[in-house]
Amino acid sequence: MDDLDFGKRNKRGDWAPSAHPEIAFFWKEPFNLRKWSKFALDYVWPWNAFHMAVTLLYWRFVLPDWEVMKTLSWDWALWLYAVNGIGIFLMYGSIELVYYVKRKQGTRFKYNAKFPSEQPSDVFWFKSQNIDNFLRSYLSGIVFWTLVEVLMLWCFANQYVYWLNWSEHPVWLTILLLATPLIHEVNFFVIHRLIHIPFFYKWIHSVHHNSINPSPWSSLSMHPVETFLYHGVVWWHLALPSNPLIALFQLHMAGYGALNGHIGFDRLELTDESALDSHAYLHYLHHKYFEVNYGGDGLIPLDYWFGTWHDGSKEADALMEARYAKKVAKLNT
Numbered sequence: 001m002d003d004l005d006f007g008k009r010n011k012r013g014d015w016a017p018s019a020h021p022e023i024a025f026f027w028k029e030p031f032n033l034r035k036w037s038k039f040a041l042d043y044v045w046p047w048n049a050f051h052m053a054v055t056l057l058y059w060r061f062v063l064p065d066w067e068v069m070k071t072l073s074w075d076w077a078l079w080l081y082a083v084n085g086i087g088i089f090l091m092y093g094s095i096e097l098v099y100y101v102k103r104k105q106g107t108r109f110k111y112n113a114k115f116p117s118e119q120p121s122d123v124f125w126f127k128s129q130n131i132d133n134f135l136r137s138y139l140s141g142i143v144f145w146t147l148v149e150v151l152m153l154w155c156f157a158n159q160y161v162y163w164l165n166w167s168e169h170p171v172w173l174t175i176l177l178l179a180t181p182l183i184h185e186v187n188f189f190v191i192h193r194l195i196h197i198p199f200f201y202k203w204i205h206s207v208h209h210n211s212i213n214p215s216p217w218s219s220l221s222m223h224p225v226e227t228f229l230y231h232g233v234v235w236w237h238l239a240l241p242s243n244p245l246i247a248l249f250q251l252h253m254a255g256y257g258a259l260n261g262h263i264g265f266d267r268l269e270l271t272d273e274s275a276l277d278s279h280a281y282l283h284y285l286h287h288k289y290f291e292v293n294y295g296g297d298g299l300i301p302l303d304y305w306f307g308t309w310h311d312g313s314k315e316a317d318a319l320m321e322a323r324y325a326k327k328v329a330k331l332n333t
């Protein structure tokens, strides 16, 4: 595929898409049926369908009996940590292997022309972004994800929270299931905005932002507090009457879905003519510019409403510069 049919490359070799991402269409055209059908397909396929498939595999083959999960124990906690770790190794590792190690599509559709392995830096353990991010994922990201998962399952097992059945509450549970990407976006925006407050940024979130040019292993490379808050999206399903299957799906959308923002390529070429949309651009711009795009894809466009939306356009650049200038002026007075 010729990526220049879809975007342009600057002198440094960095590629950017010509079409700028937009907030969800229904905020502007709620009655456009044609767009609703395309939206519905994109909403489900392929990423959320993948997360649901993995969730169902966990439900059927991985989760211990509910009787076992009534008691907190290292046995089943370590079992879940192992499965999460292996699952992430397979998913993230295969993308890393194909697109970053073997470099199947070179730098086609790649936002930053450099690969992290070409940029050793003192900010990383062993001066290597890959080793640093990999170790932090396994020592922090997946550990605290599993901790949240264990606590969530333990609460459901003991009926400390409402556990609604599908047969009795199909409408509410379907609404909740469909709302999971919206819950994810709102939760992510709120906790992300919070850890960008300078004090929290310095101690917590800077770990994740060391990777200015993120790759798959950057996704879960977070400070323990950040990963606990990020996966804490699942508390919504303890606060609202829900079902553990939906809660687990919500958790997978955070854990496995963290990959999307950090793929580094706009599209992953599958064949000569087809490619998978990564949904990575907005979060890539967040890693590049720091103070834009705190949320997700604009389903609930909080960035747009709060003036931090950056779609990669010159106009968005100008707005960002104006915001910086205002901030500097305020600091100087």
Ligand SMILES: [Zn+2]
Pocket: 208, 214, 219, 261, 262, 283, 287
């Ligand atoms: Zn990130």
Ligand SMILES: [Zn+2]
Pocket: 192, 196, 205, 209, 286, 290
């Ligand atoms: Zn951030």
